[in-house]
Amino acid sequence: MSLVRVYPIHEKVCTVQLEKPISAATFQEVERIQQAILKKFKKEITESILCYNTATFFLQDEKNLNAFCMQFQQLAIALLSDQQLLEENKKPTIRIPVCYDISFAPDLTAVSNQLKRSKEEIVKLHSQPKYQVYTIGFVPGFPYMGEVDARLNLPRKTTPTTRVAPGSVAIAGLQTGIYPVEIAGGWHVIGRTPSRLFDKQRENPCLLETGDQVQFYQITKEEFENWNEPACT
Amino acid sequence: MSLLVHKPGLLSTIQDAGREGFRKYGIPAAGPMDVAAARLSQSLCNNNHNQPFIELTLHGAIFEFENTAVVALTGGGATALLNDTPLPYFSSTVVKAGSILKFCPAPFGCRTYLSVQGGFTIPEELGSTATYLPGKLGGIMGRAIKAGDRIEFNLKKQIEENVTGIEVELGNPALYSNHVTIRFTEGPEWSWFSSEEQNLFLHTKWMIHPQSNRMAYQLEGNTLALTQKKELISTAVMPGLIQVTPAGFPYILMADAQTIGGYPRLARIKSEDRTILAQCRPGYQLNFQKI
Numbered sequence: 001m002s003l004v005r006v007y008p009i010h011e012k013v014c015t016v017q018l019e020k021p022i023s024a025a026t027f028q029e030v031e032r033i034q035q036a037i038l039k040k041f042k043k044e045i046t047e048s049i050l051c052y053n054t055a056t057f058f059l060q061d062e063k064n065l066n067a068f069c070m071q072f073q074q075l076a077i078a079l080l081s082d083q084q085l086l087e088e089n090k091k092p093t094i095r096i097p098v099c100y101d102i103s104f105a106p107d108l109t110a111v112s113n114q115l116k117r118s119k120e121e122i123v124k125l126h127s128q129p130k131y132q133v134y135t136i137g138f139v140p141g142f143p144y145m146g147e148v149d150a151r152l153n154l155p156r157k158t159t160p161t162t163r164v165a166p167g168s169v170a171i172a173g174l175q176t177g178i179y180p181v182e183i184a185g186g187w188h189v190i191g192r193t194p195s196r197l198f199d200k201q202r203e204n205p206c207l208l209e210t211g212d213q214v215q216f217y218q219i220t221k222e223e224f225e226n227w228n229e230p231a232c233t
Numbered sequence: 234m235s236l237l238v239h240k241p242g243l244l245s246t247i248q249d250a251g252r253e254g255f256r257k258y259g260i261p262a263a264g265p266m267d268v269a270a271a272r273l274s275q276s277l278c279n280n281n282h283n284q285p286f287i288e289l290t291l292h293g294a295i296f297e298f299e300n301t302a303v304v305a306l307t308g309g310g311a312t313a314l315l316n317d318t319p320l321p322y323f324s325s326t327v328v329k330a331g332s333i334l335k336f337c338p339a340p341f342g343c344r345t346y347l348s349v350q351g352g353f354t355i356p357e358e359l360g361s362t363a364t365y366l367p368g369k370l371g372g373i374m375g376r377a378i379k380a381g382d383r384i385e386f387n388l389k390k391q392i393e394e395n396v397t398g399i400e401v402e403l404g405n406p407a408l409y410s411n412h413v414t415i416r417f418t419e420g421p422e423w424s425w426f427s428s429e430e431q432n433l434f435l436h437t438k439w440m441i442h443p444q445s446n447r448m449a450y451q452l453e454g455n456t457l458a459l460t461q462k463k464e465l466i467s468t469a470v471m472p473g474l475i476q477v478t479p480a481g482f483p484y485i486l487m488a489d490a491q492t493i494g495g496y497p498r499l500a501r502i503k504s505e506d507r508t509i510l511a512q513c514r515p516g517y518q519l520n521f522q523k524i
Contacts, residue, residue: 005421007421008501009420009421009469009470009471009474009498009501010471010472010473010474010501010504011504013469013471015421015468015469017421017468021466022466046253046254047253047254047256047257048257049256049257049469049492049493050257051466051467051468051469051493052466052467052468053466053468054466054468054469056468056469058256135467135493136257136258136259137259137467137491137492137493138259138491138493139259139367139368140255140258140259140260140368140370141258141259142259144467181368181369183367198258200358200359200370205255205258205359206258206259209257209258210257
């Protein structure tokens with residue numbers, strides 16, 4: 001079975017899919033394929049999005065969609081068989097402050113009880129790893145990041161919370177994310193960031209982009225309340 | 234120059250051709266549900282396709298023109314009265330200052346497009362004026378139009394009497410029938426469903442569920458089970474794809490659909506036929522035809 005599938009999802013949109021499970025390595029492979037395709041078909045592609053194991057390309061028009069699919073597949077297969085080592089992700093790590101104080105973490109106690117681990121341990125396990133942003137979606141600016149330490153693996157809530165506060169940092173399965181706006185959500189909220197994830201006034205409206213590396217660091221309630229957002233990068 | 238909203242109706246939003254280029258931030262294009270009708274209303278006003286217009290849902294809206302305008306209505310879902318006199322769709326008309334435009338119930342269709350010559354004056358957000366309600370973007374402060382809103386427009390051209398009465402053929406079956414056929418091709422996960430389930434999809438008379446909106450139409454009539462308990466890794470989705478939820482309900486993604494999704498994509502609607510869907514209201518019956 002081929003490791004690469006290419007198929008249309010619209011008359012002028014097609015997706016390159018690696019038949020591999022979610023991992024940082026899979027994501028980096030698909031990102032490499034995306035870069036190569038964008039470089040080669042600069043004029044023909046208007047927009048592209050990455051998501052875990054897929055890269056999706058929006059073409060100028062509907063002409064020759066099948067021909068593009070075939071060319072994208074050939075390029076992807078050639079890249080995958082290329083044994084050259086993947087380059088390290090050179091993007092700078094984005095540090096995001098998180099306050100894990102119970103007043104900002106409505107689900108921390110329940111998570112602690114379900115996992116039978118102390119709150120301190122949960123905070124430590126959550127803030128230690130460097131996360132990969134696998135995609136942005138759900139609502140504008142919501143980053144899907146992984147992988148969370150397996151010791152924090154919890155299924156989503158069976159009933160979503162009606163209103164999750166903006167800035168809420170949450171976990172579900174092996175993923176972690178941040179709610180940019182107030183919205184209903186089913187992930188477990190264990191902290192909150194004072195950083196603005198999405199601001200339509202900014203030239204770059206999203207704080208995070210797909211492909212970024214993220215490192216959380218703990219701040220106190222006082223620091224959160226006195227937080228002055230520095231100019232965004 | 235302005236239009237004053239007395240009543241907004243069920244849901245009225247400012248739209249334009251849509252917001253392209255921000256999907257990587259989780260922002261879909263939005264724009265009109267019925268692209269063909271929206272374009273036609275623009276053409277009837279001599280506007281370009283990206284000028285802001287109003288999309289109305291069913292009936293109930295009452296607008297007052299505080300200044301004279303050239304107005305075109307297309308689509309369906311309502312009948313229009315201008316100062317209590319029927320105002321035909323699919324033509325452009327000079328509407329005098331002080332006129333009241335009222336949208337009354339009609340048997341078919343779902344969405345009306347109201348364009349004014351010169352377009353409405355709406356500030357762009359991220360390159361577009363299209364309202365995307367879930368992201369609170371575009372339109373009037375990211376929300377639907379409400380009573381009391383005064384929507385400015387800019388009539389640049391000299392009004393000529395001969396702009397009225399441009400008749401255009403009605404081409405959308407959902408504007409005169411509540412039972413329509415929608416063409417589709419296999420979706421990326423079509424083969425995840427057994428041939429029995431595929432046939433069930435093809436031979437069911439589906440009904441549009443009341444909980445359908447600009448993001449998606451939910452279909453009722455049957456449930457489709459997956460042959461194998463496979464899980465799709467979330468990936469890009471587009472308007473026109475039909476996703477099937479774990480409970481077996483098909484959802485057709487529409488103009489405001491999220492940019493990524495995690496449910497198997499059974500089918501892909503022919504883009505042209507999304508304009509038919511846009512004019513289908515809850516309770517309409519759908520048949521799917523494979524192409």
